[in-house]
Amino acid sequence: MVKERSGVEKIAPYQAAKSLESVKREYGLTEIIKLAGNENRLGCSLKVADLLKDRHSQLSYYPDPNCTELRETLSKLHQVEPEQLVFGNGSFELIALIAHAYLEAGEESIIPYPTFGWYLNVTLQMNAIPVLVPLTEFAIDLEAVTRSITDKTKVIWICNPNNPTGTILDKESLLSFVEKVPESILIVLDEAYIDFVEKEYFNTIDIIKTHENVILLRTFSKLYGLASFRIGYGIGSGSLIQRINKIRNPINVSYTAQQAAIVSLEDEDFKQRVLENNRKSLHLYYSELEGLGLKYIPSNGNFILFQAGMKGEEAEALFLKNGIIIRNGSEFGLDGFIRVSVGTYEENVKVLEILKKNIIETRNQEE
Ligand SMILES: Cc1ncc(COP(=O)(O)O)c(C=O)c1O
The missing domain is CATH 3.90.1150.10 (Aspartate Aminotransferase, domain 1)
Incomplete structure (x- = not known):
């Protein structure tokens, strides 16, 4: 064997x-x-069904490795530079890429728990050490997370809103947490469910404008109903995104996924x-x-x-x-x-x- x-x-x-x-x-x-x-x-949007009908001639080509059109659309939408975006075969892939680009064996990866299970899996893939920080009253306890930081901490995974509890962090606690975390530690803000937040929430994209050690993850699988297409994206500083891009399978997002994402964004x-x-x-x-x-x-x-x-x-x-x-x-x-x-x-x-x-x-x- x-x-x-x-x-x-x-x-x-x-x-x-x-x-x-x-x-x-x-x-x-x-x-x-x-x-x-x-x-x-x-x-998902009926525009996606229309799209699938008449794009047959494109399917034998490799898709655009750069997701150029979608990149431009999202860069305008979120008011970030095109180079600040990285696309993945769902955010599952992006989470794994982040671990592969940043986590060394023996380094610590802080995971408030219970949360999305993939953070633990990718931590172990890298022989890094998961540090599970229990939720308080079903919500991520950022003070406890801050207390768990050591010299070995490399990545902190914050699922906001948190799956499976559905809780969300308030603006003040999140901003003050980001201020406190040393710049040598990567904070991953997984916002797979951010589109569903009912009450007024702040624009978290502002965080990455002032903090180079933060990456936001978004997905087309939830609000847009494109889970079977497999497409998600990360937003962060250009240098952070570039590191992830280096180890990305260059052709990781299908043509139909890119096109479906573009038309879905238009369907208000x-x-x-x-x-x-x-x-x-x-x-x-x-x-x-x-x-x-x-x-x-x-x-x-x-x-x-x-x-x-x-x-x-x-x-x-x-x-x-x-x-x-x-x-x-x-x-x-x-x-x-x-x-x-x-x-x-x-x-x-x-x-x-x-x-x-x-x-x-x-x-x-x-x-
Ligand atoms: C918090 C969270 N992040 C990421 C994902 C993965 O999403 P994607 O379909 O973009 O890979 C999920 C899927 O349920 C999730 O709950």
Whole structure:
């Protein structure tokens, strides 16, 4: 047997949400609703469907390695230089590239926990040392993160809003944290869900204008519903971006992904529909969960974390039996909680009905 590089044996396989296909086969179901991957249940802009119809002649070419047109569009939109952008095969790829460009074996990588699981995986890939800092009241505790900094700290991963809890950092704490962190440490602000924040929030892109050690990550997988295309981007100082670019697979973003991103940015109606559905759905959850006496965490994303009134695995099984895939909080160390992605309004109603019916039946059995 060929022995793997040292350190690889420590990596647990990344726990992706169950796929539609695997659940259909395992449970013999034909209709499945997947609310486990924080995808967009309203689909994506119809402009993307139009685009796919008539671009057939382009598909045999390698795509533009520089994502030139999209780069120009985003540089105007965010008021940054084109060289301050790096594109990835989803932000999954960018997170790995950051680890590969910056983390040395033995250096520390601070990860507030629970959070998006990929930061831990890429840290271990580099034989770096993960330093997990527990959340306080489901939110990232920046003071605790600051206290965890040592001479060995190299990268700090801040998921804002945080997946799976949906909490967001307030402007003052985030800015003062960035001020306190030494310039020799890279701060990654993963903003996969920033588009869903309902209340007024500040423009975090301003941070990178004054701090060369900060990179922001954004994705087209969530608000724009382009998860299957695989496209995300990073925004940072030119020199930081250049380092990541050096180790990037030069042709990492497909032609269709680049084109789909461009037309999606133009479709304001679609964006507004998604945001409206997200807002209405989250408020439906809040009022129904309050009625049921179940604790929930108000969300700034397109998902909600709440107590299911039963063990996470029981809830997972209950929903699977009913053709719905959700995420068991035990996977993130939050037993008794489940994370459910926002669905169409009707899908959310269905989730709540299943939950309600189960709780009533259990209470009746106990009486
Ligand atoms: C916080 C966070 N970052 C990054 C990603 C990966 O997104 P992408 O589809 O752009 O790879 C996800 C996916 O769920 C996520 O939750």
